[in-house]
Amino acid sequence: MIKDKLRLIAVLIFVYIVLFEFILPINKLLPKPSLLAESIVDIWSDYNFLESLASTTTVIYLSLLISYVTIHFKSPYLIKLKFELPELLGSLKIFRYFPAFFFAIIFIYWFGDSFIAEIVFGIIVSTLLLSFEVINQVKMVNNNYLDVARNLGLNGIRLYSKVAYKNIQPFIFFKLQHIHYYLWVLIMIYEFVGRINGLGGVYYYALTYRDFTALFSFALIISILILLGDIILKYINEKIFFWE
């Protein structure tokens, strides 16, 4: 299976090189492979790429970490609330339909070019998305587990933290993998719109300079980073939350 995938990737790269290096070296579709290779080296100095990369990845992974830790400790209360006041939390779902893009614009409007505001934005978005997932997953909690735990003497918040939350924890972490990709996109839009230091800001300047090759170089590096992040999250999910 992996061999087949690698073979397919190798074929696509070969076709890309032949087509855009030799047959169509000047075009508006894809950059010439040799120029792309050059650009991957140049962007680090031309666009201060390392600092931008460090800034964006810090925002994304710090937001994910803080939101997950917050949800880890607050979920039992959320689950309890959902069990006891289902209508109240259900009505909060209306916020799911608000475009996250709107919140990004408002944050930029309120706080301007602020790194802290960007992190706060990332934390709020990922915490809200994880909270919605917790609320959504409450209906999946196995009632047999709750009955058994109550029968064995567990009640109150311990019942929700030791049983209900543990039951849905793999799904919550799985959702984190989705949020990971979503946050990458959203934070880059945030930086792009606000022209803030970060990968989104770098994209803004590359587009302004009409640097066609750089746009592809950024995408290539970012996709590798997202892929790596995804692999790490998947590994953690399989190793730690194996009971899914």
Next chain:
Amino acid sequence: MIEIKNIKKVLTRTSSINTILLDDLNFQITENLITGIIAPQGSGKTTLLKIISGLEDPTSGEINNSENIIFIPGEPSSFPWLNVKENILFGLDNNVAESEFHDVVKLLGLEGYENHFPNNKSTGFRFRISLARSIIRTPKLICLDEPFDKLDQLTKYEIYNLILKVNHIRRITFLLATTNITEALYLSKKIYLMKKDPGKIIGSFDINFTKERNIEIIDEAEFISMRTKIENTIKENPSYSMINFSI
């Protein structure tokens, strides 16, 4: 002896129509014995066991001597995120002597599996964990809610014999709710028949076989005769159509 007195359970649907699930249920559970309740599906067996274990309140009626009653549901209920040892000691805050833990683990055939996780394990294995978790608490009664439905034939008999062994060695009282006559006969010393719409006890049988209870007993005349007797009582009541007459 645990006495179930005049238990009534009325369910209120969203349309405000009340349904009487259990009506005036009266029976006794003798200590140290296995008591069986044979009832059709949808008769309120699970609700009854939950009421007896204190997980649900009856609309009226009472259960005397009702502390420390353990409920084992039909579906696997060992927590998949805890290993066997953590499952067995769940909620006990390590207030159990190591020797007692080892005795229970050995009795249930879980020796060597203490660090294994029940996730992806067989239903029989998960039932053993649930049983170990129950008996380590030295309960007054263990309520079994059709726990053998998903087991294959061989595992079923292994688990039946395990329950008989636990009952014999630990003198633990069991209440088994089932739709399966053979299963109830194989395990119980006393069987109650319960009808549905509403759930009510309509008969009882004392089961005293002269021979030891093992897989051969189901072909013995006394077993077949008792089974026929129960089946005939059942056939007189149309609400028993859901009972499984075979093993």
